[in-house]
Amino acid sequence: MKKNGKSLWSRIKKYRFAYYFILPTALAMLFLHLSPIVQGIYMSFLRLNQFTLQQYLLAPFCGFDNYYKVLINPDSPIRIGLFEAVRNTTIYTVIVTLGTLAIGIIVALMMNRKFFGRPLVRTLFLFPWIVPTYVTGLLWGIIWLKQGGLVNVMLVDWLHILPFKPSWLSGPNTIWAIIIPTIWRFWPLSMLMLLAGLQTIPDELYEAADIDGASPWRKFWMITWPMLKPVWFILILFGLIYNTYSFNIVIMMFGFGAGYPGEWGDLMMTNIFRNSFQLWNFGTGAATSVLLLIVMIVVVNVWFTYFKKSEELRN
Amino acid sequence: MRLSYYAKKRITDVIISIFMLAFLALTLLPIGWMVYSSLKDSTDIAIGKVGLRRARTNILMLTPENDDQLLALSEDGSLNYYQAADLVERKHKSYKTAATSYALDPKYIWIMSANKGLIKVNRDNFKKAGQLKFKTGTIDTNKVPATYIKKIGNYLYVSMDYKRFAGVWKVDGRDMRVVDFLKNAKPQYFPHAGTIFVKDFPGVDGEVFCELREGPYLFLGATGGRLYKYDTVRDEFVAQVRVPKGHLLIRFHNYIDMWKNVNFGLFLRNSLIICGFTMVFAMILATFAAYALSRFRFPGSDLFSNAILATQMIPMIMYLIPIYIMFVKFTLLTSIPVKGTFYGIILIYSAWFLPFSIWILRGFFAAIPRELEEAALIDGCSRLRVFWHVALPLAMPGIIATGIYIFLNAWDELMFAWVLTNADTQTIPVGIRLFVGNYQNRFDLMMAAAVVATVPVVVLFFLLQRHIVRGLTAGAVKG
Numbered sequence: 001m002k003k004n005g006k007s008l009w010s011r012i013k014k015y016r017f018a019y020y021f022i023l024p025t026a027l028a029m030l031f032l033h034l035s036p037i038v039q040g041i042y043m044s045f046l047r048l049n050q051f052t053l054q055q056y057l058l059a060p061f062c063g064f065d066n067y068y069k070v071l072i073n074p075d076s077p078i079r080i081g082l083f084e085a086v087r088n089t090t091i092y093t094v095i096v097t098l099g100t101l102a103i104g105i106i107v108a109l110m111m112n113r114k115f116f117g118r119p120l121v122r123t124l125f126l127f128p129w130i131v132p133t134y135v136t137g138l139l140w141g142i143i144w145l146k147q148g149g150l151v152n153v154m155l156v157d158w159l160h161i162l163p164f165k166p167s168w169l170s171g172p173n174t175i176w177a178i179i180i181p182t183i184w185r186f187w188p189l190s191m192l193m194l195l196a197g198l199q200t201i202p203d204e205l206y207e208a209a210d211i212d213g214a215s216p217w218r219k220f221w222m223i224t225w226p227m228l229k230p231v232w233f234i235l236i237l238f239g240l241i242y243n244t245y246s247f248n249i250v251i252m253m254f255g256f257g258a259g260y261p262g263e264w265g266d267l268m269m270t271n272i273f274r275n276s277f278q279l280w281n282f283g284t285g286a287a288t289s290v291l292l293l294i295v296m297i298v299v300v301n302v303w304f305t306y307f308k309k310s311e312e313l314r315n
Numbered sequence: 316m317r318l319s320y321y322a323k324k325r326i327t328d329v330i331i332s333i334f335m336l337a338f339l340a341l342t343l344l345p346i347g348w349m350v351y352s353s354l355k356d357s358t359d360i361a362i363g364k365v366g367l368r369r370a371r372t373n374i375l376m377l378t379p380e381n382d383d384q385l386l387a388l389s390e391d392g393s394l395n396y397y398q399a400a401d402l403v404e405r406k407h408k409s410y411k412t413a414a415t416s417y418a419l420d421p422k423y424i425w426i427m428s429a430n431k432g433l434i435k436v437n438r439d440n441f442k443k444a445g446q447l448k449f450k451t452g453t454i455d456t457n458k459v460p461a462t463y464i465k466k467i468g469n470y471l472y473v474s475m476d477y478k479r480f481a482g483v484w485k486v487d488g489r490d491m492r493v494v495d496f497l498k499n500a501k502p503q504y505f506p507h508a509g510t511i512f513v514k515d516f517p518g519v520d521g522e523v524f525c526e527l528r529e530g531p532y533l534f535l536g537a538t539g540g541r542l543y544k545y546d547t548v549r550d551e552f553v554a555q556v557r558v559p560k561g562h563l564l565i566r567f568h569n570y571i572d573m574w575k576n577v578n579f580g581l582f583l584r585n586s587l588i589i590c591g592f593t594m595v596f597a598m599i600l601a602t603f604a605a606y607a608l609s610r611f612r613f614p615g616s617d618l619f620s621n622a623i624l625a626t627q628m629i630p631m632i633m634y635l636i637p638i639y640i641m642f643v644k645f646t647l648l649t650s651i652p653v654k655g656t657f658y659g660i661i662l663i664y665s666a667w668f669l670p671f672s673i674w675i676l677r678g679f680f681a682a683i684p685r686e687l688e689e690a691a692l693i694d695g696c697s698r699l700r701v702f703w704h705v706a707l708p709l710a711m712p713g714i715i716a717t718g719i720y721i722f723l724n725a726w727d728e729l730m731f732a733w734v735l736t737n738a739d740t741q742t743i744p745v746g747i748r749l750f751v752g753n754y755q756n757r758f759d760l761m762m763a764a765a766v767v768a769t770v771p772v773v774v775l776f777f778l779l780q781r782h783i784v785r786g787l788t789a790g791a792v793k794g
Contacts, residue, residue, distance in 0.1 A: 008614055015613035017698045022619060025604035025669060032666035033626050036637035043636065056640050110335045113328065123780055124339060127346060130776045132727045134744045135765045138751065139349045142758055148363035150348050157363070184345065192784065238627075245630050248729050252748065272632050273730075282636055289633040296628050 044287035050280035059283075066287035078275060078284045081261025085271040088264060089244060092179055096246075097239035099183040101232060104190030109224075111191070112198045122195070129188040137252025140181035144168035144253075169254070174265035178250055182243065190235045197231040198224070226314075233307050240299060244292070245269055268292055349769075353762035354565045360758040370561030374536025376417050377527040380438075385527070388417045389540050391561035392426055392434075394441050399529065402544055402554040408441040410434055411562040414459045414476075418466040425466065425488070427473045429459035433486060445491040449475075449484060463505040470494065472504040518552060519543060566759065573763040576754070581739075582746035587771070588657055589732075589742055590725040593664040597672055598718045600665065602710075605676035606702060610688075620677075623670040631667075631730055638663060639734055655737030663731055668721045675720065675786070679713030680706060716786020719779055726772055743768045 012019070042057060044066055052059035069076040111122060131139070143150045152165040168177045201224065209219045225232075247269040254265050261271070272292075276285030318326070352360050356368060370391035380386045384405060385397045392412030396405040412428030419425070423444060426434040432448035461476040471486040483504050485495040497504075513522040521538030528534075532553070533545040540558035545551075573579060608616055642654040653659040683706055691701045707714075729744040736745060747764050754760055776783065 011614055015611050018607040018611040018613045018616070021603040021607035025600050025673070026619070028600065028666045028669060029622065029626070032638070032663065033622075033629075033634075033670075036634045036641070037629060039637035039641075040633040053640075056644075107335070107338065110331050110338075113331070115328070115332060121335070121339060122784070123777070125342060126776075126780070126784075127343060127773075130723065130772050131346065131769050132723075132744070132772065134727065134729055134747060135349075135769050138747065138761055138765050139345055142352060142360065142762065143345055143348060145361070145363075145758075148359070148361050148758075150345070153363050153365055157365075184342070241628055247631075248727065248744070251729070252751070269630065269632060272630070276632070276636065286633065286636070289630050292630055293628065293633070296630075300628060 040286050041290055043283060044290045046283050048281075048283040048286070053280075053282065062283070066283045067291070069284055070287050070291065076284075077279070078281060078288075081263075081266055081271060082288075084262045084264070085266050085268050088175060088266055089268040091175060092182070092246070092267060093240060093243040095179050096182045096186070096243045097236055099179070100187045100190050100239060101235055103183065103187040104194050104235070105228075105232075107187070107191045108194040108198055109220075111195055122192070125191060126188045128184050129186065131185065133185060133248040134252045136181050136185045137249040140177070140184075140249075141169070141253040144177045169265075170263075172264050174254075174263060178253065178265055178267075181249055181253070182246060185249070186239075190239075193231050193235060194228060197228045201227045233303075237300065237303060240303070241296065244296060247273070349762055349765055353569055353759060353766045354567065355759055356564070356566060357757050357759040360762075361756065367563045367565060370411070370413065370564055372540030372558050372561045373524050373538050374540060374542060374558065375415070375524055376419070377525050377534050377536050377542075378419060379527065379529060385534060385542075386424075386438075387536060387542055387558060388415075388424070389536075389558050389561075390415050392428060392431075393558055393561070394424060394436065395558050397542065397556065399532075399534075399544075402542060402556040404556065406441065407559055409559070409562060410436070410443075413564075414462050416462045416464045418464045418471065420466060423488075425464060425471060427462045427464035427471075429462055429475060433464075433471065433473055433491070435488070435491060447486060447491045447493070449473075449493075465504055474505065516545075569759045569763040570767070573760040573767070576760065577746055577750040577764065579743075579746065579764065579767060582741055582743045583767070583771075585657075585736075585740050586726060586742040589660055589664065589740075590722050592657070592661045593668065593725045594718045594722045596661065596665040597668045597721050598714060601669055601672035601676050601717065602707070602714055604669075605673045606680050606706060606710075608673065609677045609680035610685075610706075623673055626670040627674075634667075635730065635734055638731075642735065654735055655740055657740055660732065660735050660740065663735060664725050664728065667728075667731070668724055672717045672721055675717050676710070676713060679710045679717075679786075683709045712782055713786050715779065715782045719775065719783050720786070722775065723772055 039057065045061060045063060046052075046057070046059040047062045047065070048056070048059045069078050070082065073079070107125065111118065111125075128136075146152060146165055146167045146169070149168070151168065155161045156163075156165050166173060168174070205223050205227075206219060209223060214222070246267060250265060250267055250270055251273075261274070268288075272285050272288050275281050275288065354367070359368060372389045372391050372393065374387050374389045376386075376388040378386045379399070380396065383399050385399045385402075387395045387397060389395070392410035392415045393407060394410070395407045397403065398405055410426055410428070410431065412426060412431050412434070414429040416427045417424060418427070419438075422438055424436040424438050424441075426436060428434070432446060434443060434447075435445040436442065437444050459475050463472075463474045463476070465472045466488070469488050471488050472483050473486060474483045483497040483500045484493050485497060486492065487494050513524060516523045516535055516537075519535055519537050520541060523535050523537050525536040526533060527536075531546060531548045533547055535543040535545060537543065540561075542556050542558065543552055544554040546553045607613075608620060639654070642659060645651070645653050687709075688701050688705050691705050692698075696704070727744070728742075729748065732742045732745045733748065736742065741749075747761075747768060750764060751761060
């Protein structure tokens with residue numbers, strides 16, 4: 001034990017240089033990441049609203065009351081629209097993550113050939129990804145307009161697919177009105193990463209498969225997809241996290257309309273934002289955030305374990 | 316039919332290319348729509364009129380010319396000669412003006428317009444002989460409903476129908492210069508200002524704006540540039556013609572309007588300052604930390620790496636209230652203002668984008684072969700010199716890519732900026748958010764703002780896209 005402690009100290013002394021390097025970052029993380037998070041978790045146990053905000057952490061302690069309000073109490077105003085927000089966020093996250101990946105892989109496969117003007121096409125494909133998300137929300141809010149929106153003009157006036165102009169910004173269609181812009185904004189990134197992954201796959205594998213007479217479909221599932229595993233693992237991981245916490249597109253498209261509880265355009269983030277900054281219930285807002293954080297930790301850990309297990313199976 | 320392997324390959328190649336280009340067009344369509352909408356009229360966007368509007372071509376004035384010709388002047392600034400006998404067009408020229416009014420003298424045609432000021436045109440060959448632009452400040456010339464002009468002797472009295480410019484310019488017609496500006500003098504120079512004399516005529520499509528009697532014939536200039544020749548003896552129309560279509564109204568003025576309405580220059584400056592400094596600070600800190608993490612397995616390095624990944628899982632909204640209150644408390648304790656200052660938001664942004672930048676940069680440093688640094692160490696370089704002269708130059712592409720990534724993300728950030736800035740430090744997203752609330756149905760201005768918010772990042776991206784693509788893909792392949 002003593003020996004171990006001594007070696008720890010000597011190792012710390014040995015790597016003094018590394019500590020100098022991470023010191024500013026560590027301080028920043030301590031004050032601006034760890035401390036707010038601890039405060040946020042503590043806040044979820046306080047009755048913190050517009051009257052007690054002045055006292056902040058000295059506000060009356062109420063134990064698990066906030067969690068009770070969010071999870072169990074059927075009469076609490078906080079729960080209005082919570083189920084719908086959870087449902088919408090789940091649908092939204094899953095469809096956006098998988099849709100981004102699917103479109104990304106299709107386009108990456110199409111791009112993985114030699115043809116004239118390839119760098120230019122790749123750059124142009126990246127264009128939506130540079131458009132800021134708040135602009136995406138604003139722009140698609142105009143594109144989904146009932147009378148003059150591009151989608152309705154195309155579907156009804158030009159192609160005559162639909163007999164009437166549907167309303168995209170109200171009712172159940174809303175979920176598509178937020179899913180499609182998000183996919184449009186984020187698929188170029190996954191395309192770029194998958195394309196880079198595709199280029200590292202050695203040609204010999206495909207040649208061997210050709211000799212064995214494998215169909216393109218089989219070649220994709222047996223060679224390409226497993227070889228791309230590190231890439232799509234990361235893409236799905238970050239897709240799940242970022243899409244669950246998606247905020248800008250929704251808030252810009254609907255304004256506070258996204259805050260109408262129970263609508264199909266209401267996500268977890270807008271729900272928490274509304275609880276905190278419109279109902280001034282900071283305590284319950286923090287409790288909802290903590291619950292969401294727990295769910296995310298579970299999801300990410302499940303995904304990591306699945307990945308590790310399948311890696312072990314392969315080896 | 317059996318095709319050879321190469322023919323098959325060639326055909327699939329072409330099909331894939333066509334499919335890909337179609338998809339590219341579909342992908343870029345929303346961006347094209349954004350730029351296009353920003354040049355349209357707000358009501359056109361709302362009602363779904365896809366084409367651009369054209370200038371109105373109502374014929375405002377008809378005069379005989381050289382006995383056998385007819386001069387028709389229309390509202391879009393187009394001057395047309397027609398043969399009086401059969402209304403065949405002889406000559407046409409459009410000056411593309413808005414809210415036009417005309418005055419004539421034997422030698423010149425004087426065109427007064429809202430957007431191009433006063434234009435002096437030779438009457439025989441329609442060449443421009445002079446132009447005078449008036450200082451009208453910031454008004455949207457597309458919205459001026461009418462202009463007025465009257466010629467008295469050598470002087471022209473011109474005015475615009477706009478609330479802030481109730482006044483008359485007195486212009487010397489010979490050398491085209493403003494002699495005088497008469498304030499609130501409109502009525503005495505233009506007794507009929509503001510009234511349009513229209514009447515109906517049986518058989519004329521629309522309303523008649525002007526008429527001209529030549530012997531037994533009556534020429535009628537009507538709505539939409541229609542010109543009729545009417546025989547009063549036989550009581551029937553003899554000939555009919557339409558002046559050419561008006562020019563397309565592309566409203567570049569939306570951008571000026573938007574810029575003035577939302578104080579966009581301030582937001583742009585704030586965004587550039589905040590994002591630029593955030594990029595620099597986060598990059599410097601991330602470079603040091605990523606180097607340390609990739610090179611040394613010191614006690615606590617695993618904890619640190621895990622903490623970096625864990626921060627990505629925390630919803631941003633959890634930070635919002637604690638940080639807001641920390642800022643307020645800090646100001647109360649030390650009386651140094653933090654909330655609403657540049658350094659406050661730069662600090663928060665730097666900290667917020669730090670973990671992900673470290674995570675990307677670590678891959679770049681890990682890719683540099685250790686042997687290079689070990690060789691330098693053996694040669695007697697200090698640790699710092701090795702970092703500065705060996706590792707840093709080799710990792711430069713990655714550092715640049717990370718920096719741009721931070722800039723793009725900081726440009727995109729709305730939630731912190733919303734809560735932690737004040738009126739002087741608001742960034743573009745907050746400005747646009749406020750503006751969307753205030754101008755609910757000015758879709759044209761919203762799209763203009765969207766375009767202006769996108770342009771800086773697009774320029775940055777196209778300047779440095781090689782680095783970004785390389786940086787992002789390098790991170791991806793290593794996993």
